[in-house]
Amino acid sequence: MTVKMYGIxxxxxxxxxxxxxxxxxxxVNFRDFNENIVxxxxxLSLRDSNPLFCDIKARxxxxxxxxxxxxxxxxxxxxxxx
Numbered sequence: 001m002t003v004k005m006y007g008i009x010x011x012x013x014x015x016x017x018x019x020x021x022x023x024x025x026x027x028v029n030f031r032d033f034n035e036n037i038v039x040x041x042x043x044l045s046l047r048d049s050n051p052l053f054c055d056i057k058a059r060x061x062x063x064x065x066x067x068x069x070x071x072x073x074x075x076x077x078x079x080x081x082x
Contacts, residue, residue, distance in 0.1 A: 002027040003081050006043040007064035008034050014065045017078040024082055050074055 003021065005028050007014035021028045031039035047053045047063055052074055056063040067081045068074055075081050 001070060002029055003070075004029045004031060004068040006031045006033070006039065006046075006066040006068075008032060010034075011064060017065050017067070020078050021082075026082060046074070052076075 003026055005014075005017065005021075007017075007030075009015065009018075009032060018028065018030065031042065033040040033043070043064075043066065046066070046068070047057070053063050056076070063076065065078070066074065066076060067078060069081050073081075
């Protein structure tokens with residue numbers, strides 16, 4: 001299983017999720033916004049089109065880390081993807 005993960009390494013929640021995935025042996029396709037602006041554009045497209053982000057945006061949050069499973073399911077909790 002490979003998880004697509006959006007975020008930035010400077011976020012403590014992102015670092016914790018990466019550590020958890022490594023510990024559990026989960027392969028991660030980490031899409032770091034600081035490495036490539038295309039990753040940010042992908043994330044914003046997902047965020048703007050997925051109703052799961054409505055509450056997050058209403059609270060003024062970004063929505064990272066964000067995880068997308070191989071079947072396309074989106075989650076904000078790494079445990080839900082494992």
